[in-house]
Amino acid sequence: MDLDVDEVLSAFEAHLRFERDMSxxxxxxxxxxxxxLLDYLAGHLDGVDVTALRGWLAEQHDAGKARATLARRTACIRTFSAFCHRQGWLPNDPGLLLGTAKAPRRLPAVLDQGQAREVLDAPSEGEPRDLRDQALLELLYATGVRVSELCGLDVDDVDRERRVVRVLGKGRKERSVPFGGPALRALDRWCVHGRPLWVRTGSGPALFLGVRGGRIDAGTVRRVVHARVRRVEGAPDMGPHGLRHSAATHLLEGGADLRSVQELLGHASLNSTQVYTHVSIERLRSAYRQAHPRA
Structure with a gap:
Protein backbone atom coordinates (compact mmCIF):
# COMPACT_ATOMS: atom_id res chain seq x y z
CA MET A 1 0.00 0.00 0.00
CA ASP A 2 1.54 3.28 -1.13
CA LEU A 3 0.57 6.07 1.22
CA ASP A 4 1.46 9.72 1.28
CA VAL A 5 4.30 9.96 3.81
CA ASP A 6 3.24 13.42 4.98
CA GLU A 7 -0.30 12.20 5.64
CA VAL A 8 1.01 9.20 7.59
CA LEU A 9 3.27 11.40 9.73
CA SER A 10 0.51 13.94 10.31
CA ALA A 11 -1.97 11.27 11.41
CA PHE A 12 0.57 9.60 13.68
CA GLU A 13 1.56 12.94 15.24
CA ALA A 14 -2.10 13.72 15.98
CA HIS A 15 -2.45 10.28 17.57
CA LEU A 16 0.56 10.88 19.82
CA ARG A 17 -0.54 14.38 20.84
CA PHE A 18 -4.26 13.98 21.33
CA GLU A 19 -4.86 10.28 22.00
CA ARG A 20 -1.67 9.28 23.79
CA ASP A 21 -1.15 12.76 25.32
CA MET A 22 2.62 12.48 24.96
CA SER A 23 4.92 15.38 25.77
CA LEU A 37 11.94 4.33 9.28
CA LEU A 38 9.79 5.43 6.33
CA ASP A 39 12.93 6.55 4.49
CA TYR A 40 14.38 3.07 5.07
CA LEU A 41 11.16 1.52 3.73
CA ALA A 42 11.12 3.92 0.75
CA GLY A 43 7.66 5.05 1.84
CA HIS A 44 6.11 1.60 1.32
CA LEU A 45 4.18 0.19 4.27
CA ASP A 46 2.52 -2.64 2.37
CA GLY A 47 4.10 -5.96 3.24
CA VAL A 48 6.16 -4.60 6.09
CA ASP A 49 6.91 -7.42 8.52
CA VAL A 50 8.99 -7.99 11.61
CA THR A 51 12.04 -8.83 9.45
CA ALA A 52 11.97 -5.39 7.86
CA LEU A 53 11.60 -3.68 11.23
CA ARG A 54 14.44 -5.70 12.71
CA GLY A 55 16.52 -4.82 9.67
CA TRP A 56 16.07 -1.12 10.33
CA LEU A 57 16.97 -1.53 13.99
CA ALA A 58 20.03 -3.57 13.02
CA GLU A 59 21.10 -0.78 10.69
CA GLN A 60 20.76 1.68 13.58
CA HIS A 61 22.85 -0.60 15.79
CA ASP A 62 25.55 -0.92 13.14
CA ALA A 63 25.62 2.87 12.85
CA GLY A 64 26.67 3.04 16.51
CA LYS A 65 23.45 4.31 18.05
CA ALA A 66 23.38 4.19 21.84
CA ARG A 67 21.35 1.52 23.62
CA ALA A 68 19.05 4.17 25.04
CA THR A 69 18.34 5.44 21.51
CA LEU A 70 17.68 1.92 20.25
CA ALA A 71 15.32 1.28 23.16
CA ARG A 72 13.34 4.42 22.34
CA ARG A 73 13.20 3.57 18.64
CA THR A 74 11.97 0.06 19.40
CA ALA A 75 9.19 1.52 21.56
CA CYS A 76 8.38 3.98 18.78
CA ILE A 77 8.16 1.23 16.14
CA ARG A 78 5.80 -0.80 18.30
CA THR A 79 3.56 2.23 18.81
CA PHE A 80 3.66 3.09 15.11
CA SER A 81 2.96 -0.43 13.83
CA ALA A 82 0.01 -0.80 16.22
CA PHE A 83 -1.36 2.54 15.00
CA CYS A 84 -0.96 1.55 11.33
CA HIS A 85 -2.72 -1.76 11.96
CA ARG A 86 -5.68 0.00 13.58
CA GLN A 87 -5.82 2.42 10.65
CA GLY A 88 -6.05 -0.52 8.23
CA TRP A 89 -2.69 0.29 6.64
CA LEU A 90 -1.14 -2.98 7.80
CA PRO A 91 -2.89 -6.38 7.73
CA ASN A 92 -1.33 -7.29 11.08
CA ASP A 93 0.87 -5.70 13.75
CA PRO A 94 4.50 -6.83 13.27
CA GLY A 95 5.64 -4.70 16.22
CA LEU A 96 4.16 -7.29 18.58
CA LEU A 97 6.95 -9.67 17.56
CA LEU A 98 9.74 -7.23 18.39
CA GLY A 99 11.68 -7.80 21.57
CA THR A 100 11.75 -5.01 24.11
CA ALA A 101 15.14 -3.32 24.02
CA LYS A 102 16.15 -2.06 27.42
CA ALA A 103 18.53 0.80 28.03
CA PRO A 104 21.02 0.34 30.84
CA ARG A 105 19.82 2.02 34.01
CA ARG A 106 22.51 4.24 35.46
CA LEU A 107 22.31 5.32 39.06
CA PRO A 108 21.55 9.04 39.19
CA ALA A 109 24.02 11.47 40.73
CA VAL A 110 22.67 12.91 43.97
CA LEU A 111 23.74 15.44 46.58
CA ASP A 112 24.36 14.25 50.09
CA GLN A 113 22.31 15.98 52.74
CA GLY A 114 25.14 18.33 53.72
CA GLN A 115 25.63 19.43 50.11
CA ALA A 116 21.89 20.00 49.74
CA ARG A 117 21.98 22.30 52.78
CA GLU A 118 24.87 24.25 51.27
CA VAL A 119 23.01 24.66 47.98
CA LEU A 120 19.92 25.99 49.72
CA ASP A 121 21.59 28.04 52.46
CA ALA A 122 23.72 30.19 50.15
CA PRO A 123 23.55 33.92 51.08
CA SER A 124 21.08 36.07 49.15
CA GLU A 125 21.21 39.79 48.36
CA GLY A 126 17.43 40.12 48.39
CA GLU A 127 17.07 41.18 44.76
CA PRO A 128 14.01 39.83 42.86
CA ARG A 129 16.19 37.36 40.94
CA ASP A 130 17.72 36.07 44.19
CA LEU A 131 14.29 35.71 45.79
CA ARG A 132 12.91 33.83 42.78
CA ASP A 133 15.93 31.54 42.52
CA GLN A 134 15.83 30.70 46.21
CA ALA A 135 12.10 29.96 46.08
CA LEU A 136 12.33 27.67 43.06
CA LEU A 137 15.35 25.82 44.48
CA GLU A 138 13.60 25.28 47.80
CA LEU A 139 10.44 24.07 46.06
CA LEU A 140 12.32 21.74 43.71
CA TYR A 141 14.13 20.07 46.58
CA ALA A 142 11.16 20.10 48.96
CA THR A 143 8.75 18.45 46.51
CA GLY A 144 10.88 16.60 43.96
CA VAL A 145 8.71 17.94 41.13
CA ARG A 146 9.89 17.81 37.53
CA VAL A 147 11.17 21.04 35.97
CA SER A 148 8.21 21.11 33.55
CA GLU A 149 5.84 20.79 36.51
CA LEU A 150 7.57 23.64 38.33
CA CYS A 151 7.39 25.93 35.29
CA GLY A 152 3.68 25.20 34.89
CA LEU A 153 2.76 26.23 38.43
CA ASP A 154 0.35 29.12 38.97
CA VAL A 155 0.09 31.24 42.10
CA ASP A 156 -3.18 29.55 43.11
CA ASP A 157 -1.58 26.10 42.91
CA VAL A 158 0.17 26.78 46.21
CA ASP A 159 -1.93 26.09 49.31
CA ARG A 160 0.01 27.90 52.01
CA GLU A 161 -2.29 26.87 54.82
CA ARG A 162 -1.96 23.13 54.15
CA ARG A 163 1.57 23.48 52.72
CA VAL A 164 0.83 21.54 49.55
CA VAL A 165 1.30 22.40 45.91
CA ARG A 166 -1.03 21.15 43.17
CA VAL A 167 1.00 19.75 40.28
CA LEU A 168 -0.05 18.73 36.77
CA GLY A 169 2.24 15.85 35.86
CA LYS A 170 2.76 13.46 32.97
CA GLY A 171 -0.40 12.41 31.20
CA ARG A 172 -2.10 15.47 32.69
CA LYS A 173 -2.44 13.64 36.00
CA GLU A 174 -2.89 15.98 38.93
CA ARG A 175 -1.36 15.34 42.34
CA SER A 176 -0.81 17.29 45.54
CA VAL A 177 2.70 17.38 46.99
CA PRO A 178 3.57 18.65 50.49
CA PHE A 179 6.44 21.02 51.23
CA GLY A 180 8.04 22.34 54.40
CA GLY A 181 8.61 25.59 56.24
CA PRO A 182 11.79 26.74 54.44
CA ALA A 183 10.07 26.44 51.04
CA LEU A 184 7.00 28.27 52.35
CA ARG A 185 9.09 31.16 53.68
CA ALA A 186 11.06 31.41 50.42
CA LEU A 187 7.82 31.41 48.39
CA ASP A 188 6.34 34.13 50.60
CA ARG A 189 9.42 36.33 50.17
CA TRP A 190 9.29 35.89 46.39
CA CYS A 191 5.54 36.49 46.11
CA VAL A 192 5.57 39.56 48.38
CA HIS A 193 8.88 41.24 47.62
CA GLY A 194 10.00 39.87 44.25
CA ARG A 195 7.21 38.78 41.91
CA PRO A 196 5.22 42.08 42.07
CA LEU A 197 8.27 43.92 40.68
CA TRP A 198 8.39 41.67 37.60
CA VAL A 199 4.68 41.30 36.87
CA ARG A 200 3.63 42.60 33.46
CA THR A 201 0.35 42.66 31.54
CA GLY A 202 1.03 39.26 30.01
CA SER A 203 2.35 37.56 33.16
CA GLY A 204 -0.93 35.86 33.94
CA PRO A 205 -1.08 33.65 37.04
CA ALA A 206 2.41 32.12 36.60
CA LEU A 207 4.08 31.53 39.95
CA PHE A 208 7.65 31.91 38.69
CA LEU A 209 8.51 34.64 36.18
CA GLY A 210 11.44 35.51 33.97
CA VAL A 211 13.03 38.95 34.07
CA ARG A 212 10.68 40.15 31.30
CA GLY A 213 7.58 39.12 33.19
CA GLY A 214 6.70 35.97 31.26
CA ARG A 215 6.36 32.48 32.71
CA ILE A 216 9.78 31.05 33.52
CA ASP A 217 11.12 28.43 31.11
CA ALA A 218 12.92 25.17 31.81
CA GLY A 219 16.23 26.44 30.41
CA THR A 220 16.33 29.28 32.93
CA VAL A 221 15.58 26.90 35.81
CA ARG A 222 18.37 24.57 34.67
CA ARG A 223 20.87 27.44 34.57
CA VAL A 224 19.85 28.51 38.08
CA VAL A 225 20.31 25.01 39.50
CA HIS A 226 23.63 24.36 37.75
CA ALA A 227 25.03 27.71 38.92
CA ARG A 228 24.02 27.17 42.55
CA VAL A 229 25.28 23.57 42.71
CA ARG A 230 28.62 24.57 41.20
CA ARG A 231 29.27 26.75 44.26
CA VAL A 232 29.36 23.69 46.52
CA GLU A 233 32.75 22.03 46.64
CA GLY A 234 32.64 18.33 45.80
CA ALA A 235 29.02 18.37 44.63
CA PRO A 236 28.26 16.54 41.35
CA ASP A 237 27.16 18.80 38.52
CA MET A 238 23.40 18.55 38.15
CA GLY A 239 20.26 20.30 37.02
CA PRO A 240 16.67 20.23 38.33
CA HIS A 241 16.35 16.48 37.80
CA GLY A 242 19.34 16.00 40.09
CA LEU A 243 17.49 17.83 42.86
CA ARG A 244 14.52 15.53 42.22
CA HIS A 245 16.80 12.51 42.57
CA SER A 246 18.34 13.97 45.72
CA ALA A 247 14.95 14.67 47.31
CA ALA A 248 13.77 11.10 46.67
CA THR A 249 16.98 9.59 48.01
CA HIS A 250 16.91 11.70 51.16
CA LEU A 251 13.27 10.80 51.77
CA LEU A 252 14.12 7.08 51.68
CA GLU A 253 17.19 7.61 53.84
CA GLY A 254 14.94 9.38 56.33
CA GLY A 255 12.59 6.42 56.57
CA ALA A 256 9.87 7.19 53.98
CA ASP A 257 8.32 4.11 52.38
CA LEU A 258 8.67 3.45 48.67
CA ARG A 259 4.96 3.82 47.90
CA SER A 260 4.85 7.29 49.47
CA VAL A 261 7.87 8.40 47.45
CA GLN A 262 6.23 7.00 44.30
CA GLU A 263 3.13 9.08 44.98
CA LEU A 264 5.15 12.23 45.68
CA LEU A 265 7.19 11.89 42.49
CA GLY A 266 4.18 11.03 40.33
CA HIS A 267 5.65 7.77 39.04
CA ALA A 268 3.14 5.56 37.26
CA SER A 269 5.18 2.45 38.09
CA LEU A 270 6.94 1.50 41.30
CA ASN A 271 9.85 0.26 39.15
CA SER A 272 10.72 3.88 38.37
CA THR A 273 10.96 4.67 42.08
CA GLN A 274 12.99 1.61 43.04
CA VAL A 275 16.15 3.07 41.50
CA TYR A 276 16.42 5.28 44.59
CA THR A 277 16.71 2.25 46.85
CA HIS A 278 19.77 1.26 44.80
CA VAL A 279 21.20 4.77 45.22
CA SER A 280 20.78 4.53 48.99
CA ILE A 281 22.38 1.07 49.10
CA GLU A 282 25.36 2.26 47.04
CA ARG A 283 25.88 5.16 49.42
CA LEU A 284 25.66 2.78 52.37
CA ARG A 285 28.27 0.53 50.76
CA SER A 286 30.55 3.52 50.17
CA ALA A 287 30.24 4.63 53.80
CA TYR A 288 30.88 1.04 54.96
CA ARG A 289 34.02 0.74 52.86
CA GLN A 290 35.37 3.99 54.24
CA ALA A 291 34.51 3.40 57.87
CA HIS A 292 34.61 -0.32 58.68
CA PRO A 293 38.06 -1.65 59.66
CA ARG A 294 37.48 -4.93 57.87
CA ALA A 295 35.53 -3.67 54.87
Whole structure:
Protein backbone atom coordinates (compact mmCIF):
# COMPACT_ATOMS: atom_id res chain seq x y z
CA MET A 1 0.00 0.00 0.00
CA ASP A 2 1.54 3.28 -1.13
CA LEU A 3 0.57 6.07 1.22
CA ASP A 4 1.46 9.72 1.28
CA VAL A 5 4.30 9.96 3.81
CA ASP A 6 3.24 13.42 4.98
CA GLU A 7 -0.30 12.20 5.64
CA VAL A 8 1.01 9.20 7.59
CA LEU A 9 3.27 11.40 9.73
CA SER A 10 0.51 13.94 10.31
CA ALA A 11 -1.97 11.27 11.41
CA PHE A 12 0.57 9.60 13.68
CA GLU A 13 1.56 12.94 15.24
CA ALA A 14 -2.10 13.72 15.98
CA HIS A 15 -2.45 10.28 17.57
CA LEU A 16 0.56 10.88 19.82
CA ARG A 17 -0.54 14.38 20.84
CA PHE A 18 -4.26 13.98 21.33
CA GLU A 19 -4.86 10.28 22.00
CA ARG A 20 -1.67 9.28 23.79
CA ASP A 21 -1.15 12.76 25.32
CA MET A 22 2.62 12.48 24.96
CA SER A 23 4.92 15.38 25.77
CA UNK A 24 6.06 17.65 22.89
CA UNK A 25 9.62 16.35 23.35
CA UNK A 26 8.53 12.70 22.99
CA UNK A 27 6.34 13.53 20.00
CA UNK A 28 9.26 15.20 18.21
CA UNK A 29 11.51 12.21 18.93
CA UNK A 30 8.93 9.67 17.71
CA UNK A 31 8.17 11.62 14.53
CA UNK A 32 11.90 11.78 13.80
CA UNK A 33 12.21 8.04 14.33
CA UNK A 34 9.23 7.24 12.08
CA UNK A 35 10.53 9.58 9.39
CA UNK A 36 13.82 7.64 9.38
CA LEU A 37 11.94 4.33 9.28
CA LEU A 38 9.79 5.43 6.33
CA ASP A 39 12.93 6.55 4.49
CA TYR A 40 14.38 3.07 5.07
CA LEU A 41 11.16 1.52 3.73
CA ALA A 42 11.12 3.92 0.75
CA GLY A 43 7.66 5.05 1.84
CA HIS A 44 6.11 1.60 1.32
CA LEU A 45 4.18 0.19 4.27
CA ASP A 46 2.52 -2.64 2.37
CA GLY A 47 4.10 -5.96 3.24
CA VAL A 48 6.16 -4.60 6.09
CA ASP A 49 6.91 -7.42 8.52
CA VAL A 50 8.99 -7.99 11.61
CA THR A 51 12.04 -8.83 9.45
CA ALA A 52 11.97 -5.39 7.86
CA LEU A 53 11.60 -3.68 11.23
CA ARG A 54 14.44 -5.70 12.71
CA GLY A 55 16.52 -4.82 9.67
CA TRP A 56 16.07 -1.12 10.33
CA LEU A 57 16.97 -1.53 13.99
CA ALA A 58 20.03 -3.57 13.02
CA GLU A 59 21.10 -0.78 10.69
CA GLN A 60 20.76 1.68 13.58
CA HIS A 61 22.85 -0.60 15.79
CA ASP A 62 25.55 -0.92 13.14
CA ALA A 63 25.62 2.87 12.85
CA GLY A 64 26.67 3.04 16.51
CA LYS A 65 23.45 4.31 18.05
CA ALA A 66 23.38 4.19 21.84
CA ARG A 67 21.35 1.52 23.62
CA ALA A 68 19.05 4.17 25.04
CA THR A 69 18.34 5.44 21.51
CA LEU A 70 17.68 1.92 20.25
CA ALA A 71 15.32 1.28 23.16
CA ARG A 72 13.34 4.42 22.34
CA ARG A 73 13.20 3.57 18.64
CA THR A 74 11.97 0.06 19.40
CA ALA A 75 9.19 1.52 21.56
CA CYS A 76 8.38 3.98 18.78
CA ILE A 77 8.16 1.23 16.14
CA ARG A 78 5.80 -0.80 18.30
CA THR A 79 3.56 2.23 18.81
CA PHE A 80 3.66 3.09 15.11
CA SER A 81 2.96 -0.43 13.83
CA ALA A 82 0.01 -0.80 16.22
CA PHE A 83 -1.36 2.54 15.00
CA CYS A 84 -0.96 1.55 11.33
CA HIS A 85 -2.72 -1.76 11.96
CA ARG A 86 -5.68 0.00 13.58
CA GLN A 87 -5.82 2.42 10.65
CA GLY A 88 -6.05 -0.52 8.23
CA TRP A 89 -2.69 0.29 6.64
CA LEU A 90 -1.14 -2.98 7.80
CA PRO A 91 -2.89 -6.38 7.73
CA ASN A 92 -1.33 -7.29 11.08
CA ASP A 93 0.87 -5.70 13.75
CA PRO A 94 4.50 -6.83 13.27
CA GLY A 95 5.64 -4.70 16.22
CA LEU A 96 4.16 -7.29 18.58
CA LEU A 97 6.95 -9.67 17.56
CA LEU A 98 9.74 -7.23 18.39
CA GLY A 99 11.68 -7.80 21.57
CA THR A 100 11.75 -5.01 24.11
CA ALA A 101 15.14 -3.32 24.02
CA LYS A 102 16.15 -2.06 27.42
CA ALA A 103 18.53 0.80 28.03
CA PRO A 104 21.02 0.34 30.84
CA ARG A 105 19.82 2.02 34.01
CA ARG A 106 22.51 4.24 35.46
CA LEU A 107 22.31 5.32 39.06
CA PRO A 108 21.55 9.04 39.19
CA ALA A 109 24.02 11.47 40.73
CA VAL A 110 22.67 12.91 43.97
CA LEU A 111 23.74 15.44 46.58
CA ASP A 112 24.36 14.25 50.09
CA GLN A 113 22.31 15.98 52.74
CA GLY A 114 25.14 18.33 53.72
CA GLN A 115 25.63 19.43 50.11
CA ALA A 116 21.89 20.00 49.74
CA ARG A 117 21.98 22.30 52.78
CA GLU A 118 24.87 24.25 51.27
CA VAL A 119 23.01 24.66 47.98
CA LEU A 120 19.92 25.99 49.72
CA ASP A 121 21.59 28.04 52.46
CA ALA A 122 23.72 30.19 50.15
CA PRO A 123 23.55 33.92 51.08
CA SER A 124 21.08 36.07 49.15
CA GLU A 125 21.21 39.79 48.36
CA GLY A 126 17.43 40.12 48.39
CA GLU A 127 17.07 41.18 44.76
CA PRO A 128 14.01 39.83 42.86
CA ARG A 129 16.19 37.36 40.94
CA ASP A 130 17.72 36.07 44.19
CA LEU A 131 14.29 35.71 45.79
CA ARG A 132 12.91 33.83 42.78
CA ASP A 133 15.93 31.54 42.52
CA GLN A 134 15.83 30.70 46.21
CA ALA A 135 12.10 29.96 46.08
CA LEU A 136 12.33 27.67 43.06
CA LEU A 137 15.35 25.82 44.48
CA GLU A 138 13.60 25.28 47.80
CA LEU A 139 10.44 24.07 46.06
CA LEU A 140 12.32 21.74 43.71
CA TYR A 141 14.13 20.07 46.58
CA ALA A 142 11.16 20.10 48.96
CA THR A 143 8.75 18.45 46.51
CA GLY A 144 10.88 16.60 43.96
CA VAL A 145 8.71 17.94 41.13
CA ARG A 146 9.89 17.81 37.53
CA VAL A 147 11.17 21.04 35.97
CA SER A 148 8.21 21.11 33.55
CA GLU A 149 5.84 20.79 36.51
CA LEU A 150 7.57 23.64 38.33
CA CYS A 151 7.39 25.93 35.29
CA GLY A 152 3.68 25.20 34.89
CA LEU A 153 2.76 26.23 38.43
CA ASP A 154 0.35 29.12 38.97
CA VAL A 155 0.09 31.24 42.10
CA ASP A 156 -3.18 29.55 43.11
CA ASP A 157 -1.58 26.10 42.91
CA VAL A 158 0.17 26.78 46.21
CA ASP A 159 -1.93 26.09 49.31
CA ARG A 160 0.01 27.90 52.01
CA GLU A 161 -2.29 26.87 54.82
CA ARG A 162 -1.96 23.13 54.15
CA ARG A 163 1.57 23.48 52.72
CA VAL A 164 0.83 21.54 49.55
CA VAL A 165 1.30 22.40 45.91
CA ARG A 166 -1.03 21.15 43.17
CA VAL A 167 1.00 19.75 40.28
CA LEU A 168 -0.05 18.73 36.77
CA GLY A 169 2.24 15.85 35.86
CA LYS A 170 2.76 13.46 32.97
CA GLY A 171 -0.40 12.41 31.20
CA ARG A 172 -2.10 15.47 32.69
CA LYS A 173 -2.44 13.64 36.00
CA GLU A 174 -2.89 15.98 38.93
CA ARG A 175 -1.36 15.34 42.34
CA SER A 176 -0.81 17.29 45.54
CA VAL A 177 2.70 17.38 46.99
CA PRO A 178 3.57 18.65 50.49
CA PHE A 179 6.44 21.02 51.23
CA GLY A 180 8.04 22.34 54.40
CA GLY A 181 8.61 25.59 56.24
CA PRO A 182 11.79 26.74 54.44
CA ALA A 183 10.07 26.44 51.04
CA LEU A 184 7.00 28.27 52.35
CA ARG A 185 9.09 31.16 53.68
CA ALA A 186 11.06 31.41 50.42
CA LEU A 187 7.82 31.41 48.39
CA ASP A 188 6.34 34.13 50.60
CA ARG A 189 9.42 36.33 50.17
CA TRP A 190 9.29 35.89 46.39
CA CYS A 191 5.54 36.49 46.11
CA VAL A 192 5.57 39.56 48.38
CA HIS A 193 8.88 41.24 47.62
CA GLY A 194 10.00 39.87 44.25
CA ARG A 195 7.21 38.78 41.91
CA PRO A 196 5.22 42.08 42.07
CA LEU A 197 8.27 43.92 40.68
CA TRP A 198 8.39 41.67 37.60
CA VAL A 199 4.68 41.30 36.87
CA ARG A 200 3.63 42.60 33.46
CA THR A 201 0.35 42.66 31.54
CA GLY A 202 1.03 39.26 30.01
CA SER A 203 2.35 37.56 33.16
CA GLY A 204 -0.93 35.86 33.94
CA PRO A 205 -1.08 33.65 37.04
CA ALA A 206 2.41 32.12 36.60
CA LEU A 207 4.08 31.53 39.95
CA PHE A 208 7.65 31.91 38.69
CA LEU A 209 8.51 34.64 36.18
CA GLY A 210 11.44 35.51 33.97
CA VAL A 211 13.03 38.95 34.07
CA ARG A 212 10.68 40.15 31.30
CA GLY A 213 7.58 39.12 33.19
CA GLY A 214 6.70 35.97 31.26
CA ARG A 215 6.36 32.48 32.71
CA ILE A 216 9.78 31.05 33.52
CA ASP A 217 11.12 28.43 31.11
CA ALA A 218 12.92 25.17 31.81
CA GLY A 219 16.23 26.44 30.41
CA THR A 220 16.33 29.28 32.93
CA VAL A 221 15.58 26.90 35.81
CA ARG A 222 18.37 24.57 34.67
CA ARG A 223 20.87 27.44 34.57
CA VAL A 224 19.85 28.51 38.08
CA VAL A 225 20.31 25.01 39.50
CA HIS A 226 23.63 24.36 37.75
CA ALA A 227 25.03 27.71 38.92
CA ARG A 228 24.02 27.17 42.55
CA VAL A 229 25.28 23.57 42.71
CA ARG A 230 28.62 24.57 41.20
CA ARG A 231 29.27 26.75 44.26
CA VAL A 232 29.36 23.69 46.52
CA GLU A 233 32.75 22.03 46.64
CA GLY A 234 32.64 18.33 45.80
CA ALA A 235 29.02 18.37 44.63
CA PRO A 236 28.26 16.54 41.35
CA ASP A 237 27.16 18.80 38.52
CA MET A 238 23.40 18.55 38.15
CA GLY A 239 20.26 20.30 37.02
CA PRO A 240 16.67 20.23 38.33
CA HIS A 241 16.35 16.48 37.80
CA GLY A 242 19.34 16.00 40.09
CA LEU A 243 17.49 17.83 42.86
CA ARG A 244 14.52 15.53 42.22
CA HIS A 245 16.80 12.51 42.57
CA SER A 246 18.34 13.97 45.72
CA ALA A 247 14.95 14.67 47.31
CA ALA A 248 13.77 11.10 46.67
CA THR A 249 16.98 9.59 48.01
CA HIS A 250 16.91 11.70 51.16
CA LEU A 251 13.27 10.80 51.77
CA LEU A 252 14.12 7.08 51.68
CA GLU A 253 17.19 7.61 53.84
CA GLY A 254 14.94 9.38 56.33
CA GLY A 255 12.59 6.42 56.57
CA ALA A 256 9.87 7.19 53.98
CA ASP A 257 8.32 4.11 52.38
CA LEU A 258 8.67 3.45 48.67
CA ARG A 259 4.96 3.82 47.90
CA SER A 260 4.85 7.29 49.47
CA VAL A 261 7.87 8.40 47.45
CA GLN A 262 6.23 7.00 44.30
CA GLU A 263 3.13 9.08 44.98
CA LEU A 264 5.15 12.23 45.68
CA LEU A 265 7.19 11.89 42.49
CA GLY A 266 4.18 11.03 40.33
CA HIS A 267 5.65 7.77 39.04
CA ALA A 268 3.14 5.56 37.26
CA SER A 269 5.18 2.45 38.09
CA LEU A 270 6.94 1.50 41.30
CA ASN A 271 9.85 0.26 39.15
CA SER A 272 10.72 3.88 38.37
CA THR A 273 10.96 4.67 42.08
CA GLN A 274 12.99 1.61 43.04
CA VAL A 275 16.15 3.07 41.50
CA TYR A 276 16.42 5.28 44.59
CA THR A 277 16.71 2.25 46.85
CA HIS A 278 19.77 1.26 44.80
CA VAL A 279 21.20 4.77 45.22
CA SER A 280 20.78 4.53 48.99
CA ILE A 281 22.38 1.07 49.10
CA GLU A 282 25.36 2.26 47.04
CA ARG A 283 25.88 5.16 49.42
CA LEU A 284 25.66 2.78 52.37
CA ARG A 285 28.27 0.53 50.76
CA SER A 286 30.55 3.52 50.17
CA ALA A 287 30.24 4.63 53.80
CA TYR A 288 30.88 1.04 54.96
CA ARG A 289 34.02 0.74 52.86
CA GLN A 290 35.37 3.99 54.24
CA ALA A 291 34.51 3.40 57.87
CA HIS A 292 34.61 -0.32 58.68
CA PRO A 293 38.06 -1.65 59.66
CA ARG A 294 37.48 -4.93 57.87
CA ALA A 295 35.53 -3.67 54.87
Missing amino acids: PHTVRAYIGDVTA
